Amino acid sequence: MANSEDEAAALLGESNDVSLSPSRSRREGARPQRSMAPPPPPRREPPRKPVYDYDYYDRYQDYPDEPFRWSDAWGLICGLILLLFIVSVLTWAYLEDLREAREMEEAKARGMEL
Helix, strand or coil: CHHHHHHHHHHHCCCCCCCCCHHHHHHCCCCCCCCCCCCCCCCCCCCCCCCCCCCHHHHHCCCCCCCCCHHHHHHHHHHHHHHHHHHHHHHHHHHHHHHHHHHHHHHHHHCCCC
16 A cells, blocks of 8 residues: 555655755745744834924024013912912011010019919
8 A cells, every 4th residue: 555655656746755854845846834823913003193393483483582561470479479478477476476485484484374
């Protein structure tokens, strides 16, 4: 039976020699074996973020600064007034505390207890 398989292979031009050398199989015209693994997914590039040019007007055109108006600074003015009010209240509270402490020391010196 092995003899008939050899004869059939010889008629078809196939050989029974199993070669592990890839160069020999390429020379003989053998096809490479296909893999059963699925093909890798196509490679996608991540979406690009838009590039913003914040210095566009500074580089290409010299626009003058806008003139100063007091109506533009209302937040600054209100903040300074509020800061002045807070500092004055804290200063008043500190001075009142010093006055009370001085009165307590004088009362102790006279022998009176408050």
